[in-house]
Amino acid sequence: EISLQHGAHRLGRRNDADMARWRAYGLGQFIHWGLYSIPGGEWNGKIYNGAAEWIRTWKEVSPQAYDSLIYRFNPIKFNPDSWAAVAGRMGVKYVTITTKHHDGFCLWPSKYTNFTVAHSPYKKDIIGPLVKAYNKQGIDVILYFSIMDWHNPDWRYDIKTRDDSIAFNRFKQFTRNQLLELLTRYPTAKGLWFDGTWDNSWVKQAAFADSLETEMRKLRPGLIIGSRFRADEYGKRHFDSNGNLMGDYEQGWERKIPEKIEDVHGNDWDCVMTIPENQWGYAKTWSGHIKTADELLEMLAKCVSLDGNFVLNFGPKPDGTLRTEEQTLAKAIGDWMTVNKEAIYNGEYAGFAKQDWGYFIKNTGTNKTYMVIFNVPVSGLLRVTTPLHTVINKAYDLGNLTQTYTPEEIGTSTYFIHLHQQTPKKPFVIVLETGETG
Numbered sequence: 195e196i197s198l199q200h201g202a203h204r205l206g207r208r209n210d211a212d213m214a215r216w217r218a219y220g221l222g223q224f225i226h227w228g229l230y231s232i233p234g235g236e237w238n239g240k241i242y243n244g245a246a247e248w249i250r251t252w253k254e255v256s257p258q259a260y261d262s263l264i265y266r267f268n269p270i271k272f273n274p275d276s277w278a279a280v281a282g283r284m285g286v287k288y289v290t291i292t293t294k295h296h297d298g299f300c301l302w303p304s305k306y307t308n309f310t311v312a313h314s315p316y317k318k319d320i321i322g323p324l325v326k327a328y329n330k331q332g333i334d335v336i337l338y339f340s341i342m343d344w345h346n347p348d349w350r351y352d353i354k355t356r357d358d359s360i361a362f363n364r365f366k367q368f369t370r371n372q373l374l375e376l377l378t379r380y381p382t383a384k385g386l387w388f389d390g391t392w393d394n395s396w397v398k399q400a401a402f403a404d405s406l407e408t409e410m411r412k413l414r415p416g417l418i419i420g421s422r423f424r425a426d427e428y429g430k431r432h433f434d435s436n437g438n439l440m441g442d443y444e445q446g447w448e449r450k451i452p453e454k455i456e457d458v459h460g461n462d463w464d465c466v467m468t469i470p471e472n473q474w475g476y477a478k479t480w481s482g483h484i485k486t487a488d489e490l491l492e493m494l495a496k497c498v499s500l501d502g503n504f505v506l507n508f509g510p511k512p513d514g515t516l517r518t519e520e521q522t523l524a525k526a527i528g529d530w531m532t533v534n535k536e537a538i539y540n541g542e543y544a545g546f547a548k549q550d551w552g553y554f555i556k557n558t559g560t561n562k563t564y565m566v567i568f569n570v571p572v573s574g575l576l577r578v579t580t581p582l583h584t585v586i587n588k589a590y591d592l593g594n595l596t597q598t599y600t601p602e603e604i605g606t607s608t609y610f611i612h613l614h615q616q617t618p619k620k621p622f623v624i625v626l627e628t629g630e631t632g
């Protein structure tokens with residue numbers, strides 16, 4: 195171990211109630227919305243083949259022309275209650291919303307820049323009504339904030355000269371002011387999801403970022419901040435120079451999911467996932483593989499089975515409505531969650547050997563372990579190997595409690611569950627009630 199001033203300040207998981215609440219969420223929604231939603235991945239009739247929210251960096255787009263989109267931001271159909279209703283119906287427990295993405299446009303009327311909704315035709319705050327609407331649905335809010343800010347003239351990708359340093363010091367104060375402003379304006383926000391923190395300029399700010407994180411936690415006790423916010427004094431991100439996790443949960447699982455429990459090193463984590471391969475902001479044309487509800491449900495079950503949360507991204511349209519494909523997926527996921535939500539909420543790693551048919555999820559604090567089944571074997575036999583000294587007392591369908599199973603013991607701690615029907619149309623869940631022997 196080397197001595198670190200600005201590495202991880204806590205070893206192991208947070209064990210407070212705020213983090214336990216975050217850990218229990220299971221399913222989240224990401225919202226990417228801003229000026230980039232207006233071009234929707236197209237510019238002068240040409241399709242940008244990158245992620246739509248990065249279109250400002252395209253050589254075909256002049257930054258000034260992009261920034262002038264502020265004069266076209268007027269989502270007349272924006273109704274936060276309808277977004278929150280869709281999320282509530284989908285079974286989402288928390289939403290992460292972009293307050294400011296890399297382009298620097300603020301969805302709240304920040305005092306520290308004019309590049310905000312207040313200077314657009316829309317004029318009104320977007321974040322406040324969104325927080326209120328989601329909280330009314332019982333959904334917690336996490337605020338996404340990009341440190342990298344392409345619009346701010348003091349932003350630098352690296353600090354090479356004295357002028358860079360003077361400008362970036364102004365930028366650091368601007369960033370601190372905006373973050374304290376967000377925490378003060380939206381006191382019910384449970385956490386911050388930082389992004390745009392990979393450039394050398396910010397990576398060199400270990401002391402400043404560490405002190406800012408401490409200040410934010412003091413201002414908002416219980417605040418949840420992930421591993422992507424700051425680097426240690428050697429520039430190490432997510433895990434410090436001693437291999438310890440920075441922040442309260444690992445934020446490295448962007449569009450990817452761990453394969454096995456060893457990959458998560460006993461940490462809390464979230465996976466943020468797009469429906470197309472890589473589009474976060476609204477893209478008029480979705481190309482490539484568009485994930486189906488069953489694929490997304492399997493990703494959700496896999497994340498929860500490995501102690502993580504699954505956060506599905508939505509990119510609302512410039513007029514403030516949600517695109518049809520996203521509404522359709524939200525309903526399909528919601529229909530499944532209506533029947534099976536107890537397998538997802540308060541879910542954790544069960545410690546059963548992984549099987550091909552699907553995922554085991556233990557319900558925190560109870561004797562229930564859920565088998566979330568996606569791949570029914572032609573034999574109709576579901577193999578279950580329990581942890582040592584764990585026995586199965588009862589087994590039954592979560593969707594039909596009268597449908598019970600008598601596990602056939604076929605070896606030490608190993609059983610077959612004989613399925614009664616083998617052609618399910620949707621993923622389904624069998625509940626195991628377990629006990630401990632000797």
Ligand SMILES: C#C[C@@H]1N[C@@H](C)[C@@H](O)[C@H]1O
Pocket residue numbers: 226245247248389448466474
């Ligand atoms: C790269 C990158 C960003 N990180 C994702 C969460 C999106 O915000 C994307 O633009």
